[in-house]
Each structure stands twice: as structure tokens, then as C-alpha cells.
Amino acid sequence: MRGSSRGAAATVQEAFDAALSGGVDRSGLAEDLFAITSVVDGNASLRRALADPSGEPAAKRALAERLFGGKVGDGAIGLVALAAEQRWADERDFSDTLESTAVSSLLARAEAEGRIDDVEDQLFRFERIVAGDTALRDTLSSRNTDGAGKAGLVATLLEGKAHPETIRLAQQAVRVPRGRRLDRVLAAYLDLAAKRRDxxxxxxxxxxxxxxxxxxxxxxxxxxxxxxxxxxxxxxxxxxxxxxxxxxxxxxxxxxxxxxxxxxxxxxxxx
CATH class of the missing domain: 3.40.30 (Glutaredoxin)
Structure with missing residues (x-):
């Protein structure tokens, strides 16, 4: 990220950390933020309205609260409304920050359970397995394979071998790559895990x-x-x-x- 987006993302991160300290449901927050990210990604007009640097912060906050109020938890509404108030250099940075916060929330749950090291290692091993199997990589990356089918395949591969957070993140990566190659998505998740562990x-x-x-x-x-x-x-x-x-x-x-x-x-x- 560049310019004002770095400061905006840092503000959201601070609020996220405060939410964790306040005992927010980490899995629930992650699911809510993933859902919001999908809505924002799927509606360019909405994304522009929420991330418009020339927009009035209070108006953008009100828009976010009106759109998502009653549909997701208060923690997620607070974060997306705060994000909308910020000044973003690029509208993509807005949705990227929401996704990163969702991933971090799942990683924070793993951290609280004392298994974040395992989750990071399992994600890395999953990425290597996919990279080494052309047929599997093509199936999980294909736009012709529906998201539910991909998620089911991931579950079949990882159930009983990986923690719930690993499976959920792997499923998110294959279902909603957001225009990126699968290896790039998993690499981004791994970077967030490393940052979580400092x-x-x-x-x-x-x-x-x-x-x-x-x-x-x-x-x-x-x-x-x-x-x-x-x-x-x-x-x-x-x-x-x-x-x-x-x-x-x-x-x-x-x-x-x-x-x-x-x-x-x-x-x-x-x-």
C-alpha cells in the first residue's frame, strides 16, 4: 500500500486489536468480514462510494452502517464503518484491508488456542502439495469448478490432518481468490501469520x-x-x-x- 492507505490500514488494525482485547468472537468476526469483502468486491459502485477519498467520512460511515447493519455482527460493522471513514489512495486497498483483517481474525483464534505455528505450517504444506500436483492445482484454480466443489475437495484433503483454521483459510483461498493465483493468496495468508507471530x-x-x-x-x-x-x-x-x-x-x-x-x-x- 502507498500513501494514505498505509495510515488507513493502521487505523483499522488498531481497532481490530482493540476488538480482540475486548473478547470479540474471532471466528464470527472473520466470517462477517469475508462476507463484507465479497459484497464490496462484487459491487464496484459501492466500493468506490465507501473508499472515495473525497467523500465525507460521516456519510461513508453512515452508508456502511445502513448497508450492513443487522446483517453482520457489531464488531464487523464497527470495523467496516471505521474503514469507510478513512482516506484510501486506492479503492482496492479498502477491500484488501477488510480481507486481511478477516484472515488475521482466524489466525488470532488459532493463536488464542495455542496452535498458530501449526496453522502456518499446515498452510505452507498445503501450498506445496498443490504446487506439486498439476491436476489438483488446475482443479482448485479453475473458474469452471464451482466454489462449493473446491471447498469440499479441500475439506476431503485436510479433514483430520489440519486444524479448523487451516481448513477454513484454505477453503477461502480457493473459493475467493479475488483475481489472484492460488499460490499468491496462500503466500499472503502466510505473511499475515508471520506478522501475527511478529x-x-x-x-x-x-x-x-x-x-x-x-x-x-x-x-x-x-x-x-x-x-x-x-x-x-x-x-x-x-x-x-x-x-x-x-x-x-x-x-x-x-x-x-x-x-x-x-x-x-x-x-x-x-x-
């Missing part, structure tokens, strides 16, 4: 599994580099041949042999 997540790709000592050494190096706690999510990919590739957010450090070969090939061919 950690950075490093995606580590290697040809063979790291030993405990190697993982600990890498984690220490990254924590020194970024000045923050870092969790490692490791992908074993024999195609990298050797070396290591580390991605933290948008920053990539590629020291794999395959990357070096590609670099040498480009140098030789001039491409």
Missing part, C-alpha cells in the same frame, strides 16, 4: 534437507541480517542441484548451482 518467514529451497545445525546456523544469520525473529519454511527440490535459495518477502538470495549455471549460460549467449 516473525519474518524465509522460504528456503535446497537440493537435500538441511541438518538441524545447518538450519539453526541459517536462522541465526538471517535474524542477524534482518534484526528480527525468522522462521524457516524449507522446500527440497533436487532440480536446484546444490547450494541454497532464500526468499524473505520480495528479497531473493539465490546461491543454487542451477542459478549459477543459468547465469553462466546467459553470459555465454549474451541473453
Amino acid at each position: 516473525e519474518l518467514t524465509a522460504l528456503v529451497t535446497v537440493a537435500s534437507a538441511l541438518t538441524e545445525q545447518q538450519a539453526a546456523r541459517l536462522r541465526t544469520q538471517l535474524e542477524t541480517m534482518y534484526g528480527k525473529s525468522v522462521s524457516l519454511q524449507t522446500v527440497v527440490d533436487p532440480h536446484v542441484l546444490g547450494g541454497i535459495r532464500v526468499q524473505v518477502g520480495d528479497e531473493v538470495m539465490d546461491g543454487t548451482i542451477s542459478a549459477r549455471i543459468d547465469q553462466a549460460r546467459r553470459h555465454v549467449t549474451g541473453n
